Amino acid sequence: MKGREILWKAAFAGTVVFVIAAALLPVFWMATTSVKPPGEYVSKEPTLVPRRVTFEHYANMWEHRFFRHLRNTATVAIGSTLLSLAAGFLAAYAVVRFRLPAKLDIVFMFWVLVVKMLPPVVIAIPLYKTLRVFGLLDSLAGLIIVYQVYTLPYCIWMLLGFVKEVPREFEEAASLDGASTWQMLRHVVLPLVGPGLVAAGIFSAIMAWNEFIYALLFVHFPSRLTLPIHIANYITEHETLWGELMAIGLSASLPVLLASAFVQRYLVRGFSMSLK
Amino acid sequence: MYAPGRHRLVWVLLLLPALLIVLGLTVYPLFQVGFLSLFRYDYTAGTKEFIGFFNYIEILKNRFFLTSIRNTVVFAITATAAEVIGGLLLALLFNRPFRGRRLILPFLILPMMLSTMVVSAIWRAWFHFDYGFLNTVLGSVGLGGVRWLFDPDLALFSIVLVDFWQWTPLAFLILLAGLQSIPNELPEAAKVDGASRWQLFQNVTLPLLRNPLLLAVLLRTVDSFKLFDKVYALTGGGPGLATETISMYVYREGFKFFNVGAASAGSIVMLSLSGVLAVVYAWKILKGQV
Numbered sequence: 349m350k351g352r353e354i355l356w357k358a359a360f361a362g363t364v365v366f367v368i369a370a371a372l373l374p375v376f377w378m379a380t381t382s383v384k385p386p387g388e389y390v391s392k393e394p395t396l397v398p399r400r401v402t403f404e405h406y407a408n409m410w411e412h413r414f415f416r417h418l419r420n421t422a423t424v425a426i427g428s429t430l431l432s433l434a435a436g437f438l439a440a441y442a443v444v445r446f447r448l449p450a451k452l453d454i455v456f457m458f459w460v461l462v463v464k465m466l467p468p469v470v471i472a473i474p475l476y477k478t479l480r481v482f483g484l485l486d487s488l489a490g491l492i493i494v495y496q497v498y499t500l501p502y503c504i505w506m507l508l509g510f511v512k513e514v515p516r517e518f519e520e521a522a523s524l525d526g527a528s529t530w531q532m533l534r535h536v537v538l539p540l541v542g543p544g545l546v547a548a549g550i551f552s553a554i555m556a557w558n559e560f561i562y563a564l565l566f567v568h569f570p571s572r573l574t575l576p577i578h579i580a581n582y583i584t585e586h587e588t589l590w591g592e593l594m595a596i597g598l599s600a601s602l603p604v605l606l607a608s609a610f611v612q613r614y615l616v617r618g619f620s621m622s623l624k
Numbered sequence: 625m626y627a628p629g630r631h632r633l634v635w636v637l638l639l640l641p642a643l644l645i646v647l648g649l650t651v652y653p654l655f656q657v658g659f660l661s662l663f664r665y666d667y668t669a670g671t672k673e674f675i676g677f678f679n680y681i682e683i684l685k686n687r688f689f690l691t692s693i694r695n696t697v698v699f700a701i702t703a704t705a706a707e708v709i710g711g712l713l714l715a716l717l718f719n720r721p722f723r724g725r726r727l728i729l730p731f732l733i734l735p736m737m738l739s740t741m742v743v744s745a746i747w748r749a750w751f752h753f754d755y756g757f758l759n760t761v762l763g764s765v766g767l768g769g770v771r772w773l774f775d776p777d778l779a780l781f782s783i784v785l786v787d788f789w790q791w792t793p794l795a796f797l798i799l800l801a802g803l804q805s806i807p808n809e810l811p812e813a814a815k816v817d818g819a820s821r822w823q824l825f826q827n828v829t830l831p832l833l834r835n836p837l838l839l840a841v842l843l844r845t846v847d848s849f850k851l852f853d854k855v856y857a858l859t860g861g862g863p864g865l866a867t868e869t870i871s872m873y874v875y876r877e878g879f880k881f882f883n884v885g886a887a888s889a890g891s892i893v894m895l896s897l898s899g900v901l902a903v904v905y906a907w908k909i910l911k912g913q914v
Contacts, residue, residue, distance in 0.1 A: 363717060364728070371732050374746045374789065377757060381749070390755050439642035446635035454910070456643070461906035463650050467850040467898055469871045470891035473660065473878050474653035496645050504642060529634050558739035560853045561871075565879055576741040576853075583745050583857050590749045597742040608737045612730060616801045619736075619794055620839055621909060 382406070382594040390588050405591035406599075413571070414578075414596060421574040421600075423488050424563075425556040428495035429503075429549050435496075436503030437511075437545065441537060443504075444511045445519075457508070460501040464621060468497065468561055479566055486569045494562050499552040505621050506551065510544025511537070550607045551618045557604055575600040654895075661888035679889035689890060692868040693897075695780055699851055699869065703787045704844040710788065711795025711840060712833075716825075718796075719803045733793040740790070744857035747786045748773075751858070773859050776866040783854050783867060791847075795840040802836030803829070839914035842905045849898045870894045 377396065381389050382405055384398040443453045475494050476485070484490030514537055522532045538545075560576045567573060573581070579600065582593050611618060661679055663672045683689045714732075718725065735743065750757040751772035759769040772782040806829065814828050852871035855861060861868040861876075870890065878887030908914045 360717075360722075364722075367714060367717070368728060368731060370789075371735055371793070374743075374750065375734055375738070377750070378742075378746050389749075392755075394755060394757070394760055435641040435645060438638040442635040442638035446638075448635060448639075456639075456646075458906050458910060459646065459650075461909055462899070462902045463646070465846045465898070465902035465905055466650075467871060467894055469850070469852060469874045470895050471650065471653035471657060472874070473884060473887060473891070474656035475649070476879075477656075478648075478653070494649065497649050500642060500645055500649075554737070558741070560741060560856075561875075564856075565875075576739055579739075579741040579745055580853075580857050583741075583748055584860070588749075588752065588755060593745050593749070597745050601738050601742050604739065605734070605737055609730070615733065616797050620798055620843055620914075 378594045378598055381590050382598050384591060386589075386591055389590050402591075405595040408592050409595045409599065412592075414599065416571055417573055417575050417578040418600070420488060420572055421557055421576075422603075424491045424495065424574060425553040427488070427492040428499050428556045429553045431492065432496060432499040432503040432552055433507075433545055433549055436500055436507050436548070437538070437541070438533075439504050440507035440511045441533065444508060445516075457505075460504050461621065463497065464501045464505070471497070472562070472565055475562070476565065486567050486572060488567075488572060490566055491563060491574070494566060495556045495559060497562075498555050498559065502555065502621075503548045503552050506548035506618070507541065507544055509617070510541045510548075513544075514540045547611050547614045547618065550611050551614075554604050554607060657888045657891050657895075660884055661892050663885055665882075665884050667882055675885070679885040680893070683886050683889050683893070686886075688865060688868065689870075689873055691865045692870050692873040693893075695865075695867060696849060696851060696869045696871075699780060699784060699787075700845050700848040702781065703784045703791075703848045704841055706784065706788045707792045707795045707844050708799075708837065708840050710792040711797075711799050712837070714792065714796040715799035715803050716829075718800060733797060735790045736793045738790070740853040741857060743786060743790050744854050747789075748858055751782060774863055776863045779859050779863060779866045783851075783858060786854055786858070787848060787851075791844060795844060798836050798840045798843075799833060802833050806832050835914045838908065842901060842908070842914070846898055846901045846905060849901075870897075 380396065380398050383401045383403065384395065385400055385402050385404075388395045388398060388400070439456075442448070443456065448456075475497075479485045479490045479494065482490075484493065518536050518540070519532055522536045527535070558576060559574075560580070563574045563577050564580070567577070575596070579593070579596055582589075582596065586593070662674060662676060664675045664678070665672045718729070718732075749755075753759060753769055753771060753774070756772070758772065762769060771778065773779050810828055810832070811824055814824050819827070850871055851869045852875065855867050855869055855872055859867045861872050871894070874887050874890045874894065877883040877890060905914075
């Protein structure tokens with residue numbers, strides 16, 4: 349019985365190690381390839397751990413205006429998130445605290461969830477036309493606006509849960525003290541949903557940071573491209589310049605990985621939008 | 625419910641910004657797509673002509689469009705099945721407590737935190753016929769190289785493999801949360817009654833996982849149905865039409881060939897296919913069932 353138990357434990361440990369390796373190996377490969385000299389990956393016998401470390405790919409990446417793409421991506425991610433948090437916070441509060449006529453709140457929430465699931469490409473043509481009318485094609489401001497399709501429903505839904513958790517007594521007390529709705533929102537509700545705003549904001553920023561299809565369709569000006577488009581262009585234009593590509597990929601991912609460390613405990617809620 | 629502030633219509637002002645954005649960026653465009661799908665456009669002459677459902681009849685006879693529907697459905701079903709089953713096995717594996725578990729979990733979900741473009745960049749290199757990691761591994765155990773992205777029978781499933789790597793962690797997270805919400809007494813009671821491991825899983829665990837399973841299946845089906853980024857970066861739709869998807873079709877017709885009528889009709893078809901699932905998802909979530 350004892351031997352069998354040890355065997356069972358070994359099999360279990362082996363499976364766990366295999367699963368972790370499968371999940372991490374591609375990321376590990378990306379990190380090491382970014383510091384390998386080209387001869388080590390374009391070869392019949394590529395290495396997994398570099399024999400010689402070089403930072404030439406990072407230097408090249410910097411020369412190819414990585415920073416500009418990074419700045420564009422950050423501008424769009426932060427801009428669209430701030431807009432969504434502001435509009436989403438007010439909307440979430442209205443839906444939670446007021447009885448809206450004709451079940452407007454239910455209809456609104458239903459639509460918010462449906463939009464979250466819609467394929468973004470189906471409304472690309474009308475959005476293109478709208479952006480053109482307002483002269484917002486090829487601009488980061490235009491991207492910030494169309495990204496509301498993703499980030500706003502997301503923020504409303506996430507904030508809804510957090511606003512619901514605010515005890516109503518606090519607002520009633522403030523209201524009795526003669527606070528206006530605006531003052532109450534600012535000084536009572538906002539601080540209480542602070543952690544919720546941060547969590548929703550991080551998820552929404554990650555979503556905008558990684559977005560591909562609208563960035564591809566609505567911005568073509570080379571100096572205004574975001575990182576996912578920069579990477580896509582690189583993939584399709586260069587067959588095996590993997591060192592620089594992986595340097596770009598890793599650098600583009602680091603901010604997201606760091607940010608995600610702060611939302612570990614909201615992951616299920618954050619990705620599924622479920623209530624539990 | 626009470627109404628703070630002096631005006632009963634405060635909620636209108638609070639809701640207004642979000643409502644305007646949602647109406648302007650989703651409701652209006654959807655109506656516009658439906659409208660555009662009923663016309664034929666001639667950009668050189670600058671005219672449009674009402675043709676009713678002719679665009680729909682045209683695309684439903686079009687081999688390119690029909691193939692892209694088939695590929696999208698095959699991809700959505702295969703990827704979802706693989707990810708949910710894989711996620712379930714992982715969740716069962718990681719549900720038992722062992723040393724270092726808390727440390728390991730954040731690394732397991734790393735793939736789904738990466739941008740799809742970064743994921744595609746890594747896998748495109750891994751799929752490379754001469755220098756890719758996968759063929760190197762196959763070669764080192766004496767097997768021949770596989771044409772991962774250039775074999776028409778395989779290319780779509782190579783993309784499934786990438787999606788599997790990226791998104792199994794999501795199914796895993798949802799199902800692990802589901803497993804951990806099962807009270808300990810239930811499996812214990814079943815064991816006392818002499819249930820085998822398999823009976824325990826089949827009759828106790830699985831029924832209790834119904835809602836998390838449904839949530840994972842809905843989320844992954846609807847999301848894999850949108851498939852665009854990976855195809856764009858890995859195969860461009862080829863070889864031949866082997867990896868064309870509905871999203872790719874709409875993109876090409878609308879933004880490469882300026883065939884706005886056909887692209888809009890394709891959008892509406894796509895919308896009706898995935899809209900049903902989106903509505904089921906929204907309904908289940910609103911009722912608090914998943």
